[in-house]
Amino acid sequence: MNVFLFPGQGSQEIGMAADLFKAAAGFRSLVARASERAGADLERLCRRGPERELVRTKNLQPLMVCVSLGYLRHLTAAGVKPDRVLGHSLGEIAALAAAGSVSSETAVDIAAKRGELMGAAADRWPGGMVAVITSEREAIRRFLAETVPPGKLVLANDNAPNQIVLSGEDGWIEQAVQFINRGKLGQCRRLPVAGPWHSPAMAPAREEFEKWLEAIEFRAPQVPLLFNVTAAAETDPGAIRQLVARNLVEPVRWRECLDRLRAAGATALFEIGPGRVLSGLARANGFGDATRISNVNNLRGVELAAGLTVCDSHRGVKPGKVQP
Numbered sequence: 001m002n003v004f005l006f007p008g009q010g011s012q013e014i015g016m017a018a019d020l021f022k023a024a025a026g027f028r029s030l031v032a033r034a035s036e037r038a039g040a041d042l043e044r045l046c047r048r049g050p051e052r053e054l055v056r057t058k059n060l061q062p063l064m065v066c067v068s069l070g071y072l073r074h075l076t077a078a079g080v081k082p083d084r085v086l087g088h089s090l091g092e093i094a095a096l097a098a099a100g101s102v103s104s105e106t107a108v109d110i111a112a113k114r115g116e117l118m119g120a121a122a123d124r125w126p127g128g129m130v131a132v133i134t135s136e137r138e139a140i141r142r143f144l145a146e147t148v149p150p151g152k153l154v155l156a157n158d159n160a161p162n163q164i165v166l167s168g169e170d171g172w173i174e175q176a177v178q179f180i181n182r183g184k185l186g187q188c189r190r191l192p193v194a195g196p197w198h199s200p201a202m203a204p205a206r207e208e209f210e211k212w213l214e215a216i217e218f219r220a221p222q223v224p225l226l227f228n229v230t231a232a233a234e235t236d237p238g239a240i241r242q243l244v245a246r247n248l249v250e251p252v253r254w255r256e257c258l259d260r261l262r263a264a265g266a267t268a269l270f271e272i273g274p275g276r277v278l279s280g281l282a283r284a285n286g287f288g289d290a291t292r293i294s295n296v297n298n299l300r301g302v303e304l305a306a307g308l309t310v311c312d313s314h315r316g317v318k319p320g321k322v323q324p
Contacts, residue, residue: 003266004082004098005282006068006091009060009193011275014049019299020070021047027070030108034062037112042066057122057194061090061115062108068094068273069104071296075272078306082270084261086226088278089157089197089252090114092244098272099221101240106216110244113212117205118248122195124204129156129167129193130177134186137164143179148172156198157252160284165191165252167199202248210245231256258285270305272296 020027021043028043035042042063045054054060068091087095090111097107134140144153144166153168153176166176177188195201218237226233227243231253234240261269262285269291271278279293287293294305 001083001266002268003084003261005269005271005278006087006094007273007275007278008089008091010191011273011277012054012060012064013274014051014054016274017046017067017070024070030066030104033105034066034108034112037109038062055192055194057119058115062112064090065094065107065111069097071272071302072098074299074302075296075305078302080306082223084224086257088254092228092247095225099223099225101219101221114209117209118195118202121202121205125201127169127196127201128173129165129191129197130173131163131165131189131191132180132186133163135162136185139185151200154199155251157254159254160281162284167196198251200249206245206248209248213241213245226257226260228252231260255285258282262286268292270294270296
């Protein structure tokens with residue numbers, strides 16, 4: 001079973017997709033559309049930065065979707081098709097296009113509006129996110145429940161048995177980090193994001209986004225798409241519209257999503273887009289050497305992933321690891 005995975009914010013880097021800009025006119029057209037929606041030259045930011053402008057959510061969100069969909073187009077043209085699709089946070093927008101629920105152009109429009117509204121909300125309520133590697137999640141949950149005022153700091157991502165992400169106000173993030181360090185409960189790392197995503201701070205953005213999405217036509221996915229907030233597939237377009245909006249304020253249940261994929265017999269995972277974050281999370285969620293993981297973050301990665309997929313299907317070769 002082939003599973004396509006799409007990364008979210010935090011996987012970006014200056015210079016990503018350089019080969020797509022050189023080789024793919026369709027990709028450049030998609031980036032031009034994103035630039036128009038964002039009101040910025042996203043090709044320039046992608047190629048040369050500066051990073052402070054690249055990571056602005058109104059710029060980064062549509063650009064990340066463009067990059068993922070650019071490599072997706074090459075991968076599917078090479079004959080690799082998904083049996084399941086899944087995106088992490090923002091990556092869910094690229095997954096919608098991969099599943100046929102919206103067009104690539106519509107996905108870029110959705111990501112641009114999502115980034116615009118989330119950026120505006122973050123300006124009104126500054127904050128951020130911190131990843132925690134821990135085996136003591138219950139102690140951290142108690143800290144959130146007993147010490148932190150409601151909505152100020154929340155569990156935003158349940159990424160793996162040993163990794164969670166907290167999101168909220170900077171002051172409460174610092175207190176949580178001090179609590180974790182003092183109690184030797186885990187290791188903390190601030191994430192390179194511009195706001196407190198998947199937290200109550202995004203409630204104004206969610207409300208406006210939900211209204212804007214009413215004009216967007218969603219179709220039933222052509223392949224099963226697992227959604228972040230439920231860790232389950234959905235086929236009803238109206239329900240999908242609501243799930244896309246809820247993603248802004250509710251936790252990403254990534255661990256549960258990968259549990260479902262493993263139980264369903266996933267044998268090949270394709271991380272399509274910048275970075276290798278989701279590949280690492282797959283290993284942390286119990287996908288072992290019997291699962292082939294391909295990082296499709298350049299055109300060479302497309303070639304390797306497509307070539308080994310053909311070998312697997314025609315020769316019965318046992319899958320191995322691929323991380324170009």
